[in-house]
Every structure is written in structure tokens, then in C-alpha cells.
Amino acid sequence: MVDERPLFGPRAYLLLVRMWSRSASQYRVSLAFTGFAQMLVASFDLISIAVIYTHVQTLAGFTFAETLYLYGTTRLAFAASDLVASGIESVADSIRLGTFDLVLIRPVSTLAQVLADQFTPKRFGKLIPAVVTLVWALTELPLHWTPAKVAVAVVTVLTGFVLYCSLWVLSGCISFIAVDAREVANTFTYGSEYATEYPLTIFGRPLGLALTFVLPVAFVTWQPSLYVLGHADPFGLPGFLRFASPVIAALLAGLAALAWRGSVRRYRSTGS
């Protein structure tokens, strides 16, 4: 009998990613240059952090190595999510041009198709500075690494990745409501990454709490990292929140999946 089940989503995703990579590889020089540029741009923030610490010993109570650790984990989680999920950014264009119709006539997951859209290997460029920073931070940190701390550090990057991927999907959902709301969508993704690169305390208490409970990006790296770095919470929030990241990540991923389903249902298509 013919297998009637649709192709498994992640497999469809990888197939499409391979096609897009091969498409991008048709323009090798451009690929090499843009990949290098992405790496360079991603390194600029790092320089600014280094410059700040030539003037101060600590920033909001955090040393250079500690800030490097926060920045490195955030960058790594975000760069990985950018690699895997930022294809969804182009969904706004495909809705506007009506090419989203073509996504809907395929017998595979719509999410797999839009996440893989326009995939390009140049995004690997962003991973390199992130890894370098994290390695640097780990060598600089005067920490006694217990198995629990190692586990939390690893989980930090993983849950951060899931949280950012969920934010990518949610930002894609915004495109279904307002096609020209790309800037709003960017606030969620790039904005939340920016907000977690530094110790959260630099934003002050109201914004810090908003970034914890409204847009829960504090759980990407801030909360678990307080545990790893052995810091008390400057906002005085309860200790169990240090370990809440996986729960928050799972909740946000579920919310993103539901929102995506709802968005596809309300898709209106264009003229012809």
C-alpha cells in the first residue's frame, strides 16, 4: 500500500535546507563575502564590551568574564536559532506576494517549509564569534564547575535556542495580522537578543521585570546564569526561577505552535 502519511517535518526541513544551500552555493563569492561580513558584524559588540571594561571593573555588579559568559551563551543560542529558524522572516514577503499559496499545496508541514525558506550557509558566520566568546569566558571565569553547574550551562544554551526559535515563529505569526509589521516582529527577535546580551540589571527594575514576566527573555540566559555564576538575583526574585527556563521554553514553544496553526488558518491569500 502507498504510505499516506505526510513526510516527517524535520526530514522535510532538512531536504529543503539542502536545496536552499545548493541554490546559495551557485553564488560562491557572494556567499563567502556575506558570511564573513556576518561574522565581522557579530564581533563588533564584543569589542564594545571590551572597551567598556577597560574603564570599569564591574558593570552592574558583573565582571568582564561574567558579562562575556552572559554574552556568549546568548549569542550562541541566538546564532543557532538564527541558523535554523530565521527563514521565517521571509514569510511576510511571501504573504504579500501570494507565494505562500505554494506552501499550502505541498503535502508537508507549513512550518518546516517557512523555517527552511531562503536558508543560506552564510548564517554559520554568526556562530563563530559566539563560540569564541563562550570559550574565552569559560577560560577567564574563576569558577568551581560542579556537575550541576555544567548541566545548567548546557541546558541554558539549549533552552535559549528553543526560546528564540519560538520567538521567530511568533514573529512570523505577526506577519499574518499585519504584513508590513516586520519592524515590530524584529523587536521580538533581534530586540530580545540584544536585551539579554548584558546583565539584565542595566535596564533597571521595571524593564528587567517586564523582560522576565511579559516577554520572558530573562529565562534565556539571565536566570540560569545567575545560578552558574553564583550571583544573587539583583531584583530579589525567588531562587526556583533559576531553573524555570526549560518550563518557560516548553510553554513558549507550545504557544508558538498554536499561534502558527491559527495564523495559517486565517491566511487570506492575494488577488490572483
Next chain:
Amino acid sequence: MTESIERHNEADTSSGAEPIILAEGLTKTFTAHKRAGLLRRERSEFTAVDHIDLRVAPGELVGYIGPNGAGKSTTIKMLTGILTPTSGRLRVAGFEPQRDRVRLARRIGVVFGQRTTLWWDLPLKDSFTLLQRLYKIPPAKYAANLDYYIEALDLGPFLDRPVRQLSLGQRMRGDITAALLHDPAVVYLDEPTIGLDVVSKHAVREFLRDLNQRTGATILLTTHDTDDIERLCSRVVAIDHGRVAYDGPLDELRADRDLETVVRELYTGRSLVDTTG
């Protein structure tokens, strides 16, 4: 592999009279919000498809015509599950399109004349290989089908060329193949001959007629080219302002005048065709 392309007439209907496309009172209303002041918004409704009834038997080749904005594309989009109907009943190949969209996708093939589904920067062949994987087409069947289409549509000379380098006619032949590799029971063609030269048009028409006769695939053809209709369709469904203006045999439509005149009258609202018959 005695027969590489399966016939759909027998395969898809338990009882012969069962229509493969069934629409009853199919309606699609779009709601638009218009800004009327700083915060106030005005709602306005537009009915693109207005209580359409349509029954298509397996193996029919139907010309679906109407002026721009009549609701043709909206109908096709509901039939494929792209759009959710506002009201009415709809079944295609035994599925409710919007709810069973993913499962229905394996049974339908869609060609958008003005858009390509092929991978722009990659050799034409690569798009086909991807579709084999996405649709889970068994390798033997895929090989047989691909051989057939290479022969029938003369794809051989440009199979290894990137799609961006193909002529419009070559690209259209590639798109048609892409829509058919998985043996769909229902095929929607939205202006498949648009922009093609006379020779390519002829080739596409001959191919479609042959496809319909050979595989028994049901074909719904949207076009503005009256030649397409005259040469291919035995039945014509014309819609205007979202309603069915004519549904019947081609011969009846052009009984006393040429088709182009009849269609023009239909489009300009001076319909002289007896729609009750």
C-alpha cells in the same frame, strides 16, 4: 510496472456517479477594514464567491472561465484548501479541502501559470528529485513517470539547465511536469498557456488532452484564451461576480455564434445564454 501512470477513473470512485469535485452553496466573503479616522475602523464586506454549486465527475475536463476578479482564483484556492470557505459544502477527492489540506495535497496537482514552483537557481531535474521526496513517490513509479514526461514534453534538452535560464515555454513544461509527477487525481491549471507562443501553446494543449484521456485525471482549467477552451474542454463553467453564469456543454455555448463573441457578452454582463438549460 505494466502501466506506469495509474488511471484515476476506477481508482478514486466507489460508485461511478460520485463527483470528484462537489461544491454546494460555496461562498467566500472577505472582510476588509478601512481606516475611518484616527482609531475608528470601518468594516466592509466583499463576496468573492457567492453560493456556487459545482459537480465535476471523475475524468472530466472543465473550462472554468470568467472575467478578471470574477472569483475564479478564489474558487480554486478553496478547492485546494488554501482558503477556508465562509460557508457551503465542499469535497474534493473525498476530502474536505481546508481540514484535510495536507492529505489532499497528495491527490491534487496545481499549475499557476504566472508563478513557478521550480527552484530558480538549480537544474530543472533537481526540482523533480525534491518533489519525489516531498510527495514520497515510490522510486520505480517516479522513474517511469519522469521518463514519460521527458518524452511527452520534450524536456531532455534542458533538464540539466538552471530554471532561471529556461524560456517561458520550457519553464511551463517543467512546471506542468512538477505538478503531475505524483499522479494527482485532480489537476488545476491556472492560465497554463499565458504568454506562450503558438507552438508552445499547441504543445501544452495536446499534452493536456492526452493526459486527460490517458490517465483519466480530472482537469479544471482556468484561462482567458478561448482557443484553449475550444480545443480542450467539453464542458464550460463561467462565473461572473462570484456566481455561476453558465454551466453546460461547450457546443451549446457556441451553438449559433463564435465562442469569443459569446464570452465577450458573458463578461460584459449582456449574457444571452439560457442558463436554465
